Amino acid sequence: MSVASHLGITLQNYDRQIRTLIPHYDEMLDAAASAVPPGTRRLLDLGIGTGALSARCLRVARHAHVAGVDEDADILAMAKARLGRRATLIHGNFVPAALPRTDAIVASFALHHVAARATKQALYRRIAGSLVRRGMFVLADCCPARDPDLAAAQHAQWRAHLQAHYSAAQARAFLDAWKGEDTYMPLETELEMMRKAGLTPEIVWRRDAFAVVAARKR
Ligand SMILES: C[S@@+](CC[C@H](N)C(=O)[O-])C[C@H]1O[C@@H](n2cnc3c(N)ncnc32)[C@H](O)[C@@H]1O
Secondary structure (H helix, E strand, O other): OOHHHHHOOOHHHHHHHHHHHOOOHHHHHHHHHHOOOOOOOEEEEEOOOOOHHHHHHHHHOOOOEEEEEEOOHHHHHHHHHHHHHHEEEEEOOOOOOOOOOEEEEEEEOOHHHOOOHHHHHHHHHHHHHHEEEEEEEEEEEEOOOOOHHHHHHHHHHHHHHHHOOOOHHHHHHHHHHHHHHOOOOOHHHHHHHHHHOOEEEEEEEEEOOEEEEEEEEO
8 A cells, every 4th residue: 555545645745744643753753863873884774755764864874875665666756856876765565575784774654564473573583684783773663552551541642643733533534544554563562572583672762652762683
């Protein structure tokens, strides 16, 4: 499914509208980019979208070159326009793909498209396998609490953010549509899977259901 139809937006409005859909979007991407080691040369962005996270990473890792994977050709064209020669863009699915040897890997709001825990665990193993020793994996995503009451409160906070920009009915419709397509694994589950894959995760940013995790290859 294309990004535009998944999110229910016009693609050209993505960079503006994503902030109305995801609370703390800019803060999260800034936190994720800050976790990328400045000496990074090869950076892989899984689900690069318009290149918003990669652009920030390139300001931190000034000599890096980005390899960006995305299955949506239209959004890749937007990443190309933004990143130019500092990125190689790859049209494809990152789940079965062989990942290149790399210094750092980032993924923002892309891995919640991986629904099955076993598939995500296998992806984390391949991420760890493709990183150089002490390489860094950075995840920015919705990773709610495991406790059901806390998770419900976090969900209500997300709905309140949507209702600051849309009607209550529109907000509900967005959340209902994403519920059928996205899988937000609890933060504790994410951390367990990363450890099992040979990474050492640290939570570098956390607010409501959203988190940025920096996980170093052991
Ligand atoms: C919500 S967007 C996030 C884009 C960008 N990382 C950001 O933070 O704005 C998710 C992106 O991941 C891509 N994506 C999702 N699953 C994918 C997969 N299995 N393989 C490649 N791209 C995928 C989508 O096409 C989309 O561009």
